[in-house]
Amino acid sequence: MRADAERNRERIIESASNLFDDIGTSVSLNDIAAGANVGIATLLRRFPDKQAIIDAVFTRDLDLWLASAGRARTSDSPGMAFLDLVRALLTNQARHPHCADLVVHAFLRSKDFAEQRETFRADVESLVNRGVTEGVIRPGTTWSDLVLLMESAGALALLDPHHAEEKILHLLEHFERSFSVIPS
Amino acid sequence: MRADAERNRERIIESASNLFDDIGTSVSLNDIAAGANVGIATLLRRFPDKQAIIDAVFTRDLDLWLASAGRARTSDSPGMAFLDLVRALLTNQARHPHCADLVVHAFLRSKDFAEQRETFRADVESLVNRGVTEGVIRPGTTWSDLVLLMESAGALALLDPHHAEEKILHLLEHFERSFSVIPS
DNA sequence: GCATAAGTGGATTACCTACTCCAGTTAGGG
């Protein structure tokens, strides 16, 4: 691939990412191309169709999540690390609403993401289990509870991006109470 | 209005309601008209634009919510009645995903719904307050917590209608734990 | 009954979308 083509590819992903955050994945290819200072043909040469762009943007975000989860795993204070991880993931959801339907429809189900999904799951479960034995996290808490929280947060962000952060933090309060062993 | 015209109006709302539940509000006016066995012109004569149909369908659902809340208010077991009400509202959300963005963008904000909103709010708050003094609901629980739960449920339903019911019930478990004074 | 206002269907318009095609441009190896 020629160097200029590679630069354009990155500009397209950057433009798409920004527009997805601001407007949503319904934004038109024309606008994405314009935002990258690139013709529509250039865009469609690199990405065969619109879904390919959405996937590329999502994959970039996903890498950050996996890195967060991996880092949290090694913490020696699992309860704290778990909450920090959750908070980081949710903040990301608030900022990137477009991720929500990819989380639900691709990351959690498609076999294309099977490997990443299992890594992520293993990291989270390890953290939760250690938190439970440490007595910080309520027994019965599982990976699926975190998935539900992430799905809910993403869904809220998608529905109402403007108030997403505030609502997601409120949602987190309820889940923290539900996750915690100590009633407040 | 002529009697046949009134019949057609109801058929259009019924068709729209069914299609919104199955496909979402993105369904085309042509399909709504076809489902009502009516021409597209007939549809657009009754409802000046697409939003008017969406609003009409929502208003029909909303009346049911308000009735539920009103009935719950008179219960002499507020804690129970509150949970029953919440469960009824959430089940409705699962079945009518299209309501989600109207809840967020119209019912909770537009002054067109101000009167209904305040009635609903008063009913719910009365129930919550009685539940708190009865010692069944955790002090600090407010109307805004219920709103958040309904928004989350609606958002989930919109994002993934097929698994909505299951996810919403799961979500309710966490909120029940958070609402409750007794840790489980 | 029947006059007529109200109602109707569906072809049509205007517009927006994702995606294709191709004549012209440019990077970069030899």
Added chain:
DNA sequence: CCCTAACTGGAGTAGGTAATCCACTTATGC
């Protein structure tokens, strides 16, 4: 420096949308 394969922009295509228009039909009050 220059040749050529890679790359590019933007006009154009196909297809779907909401909304309009108008010749025709029907309910209903008298």
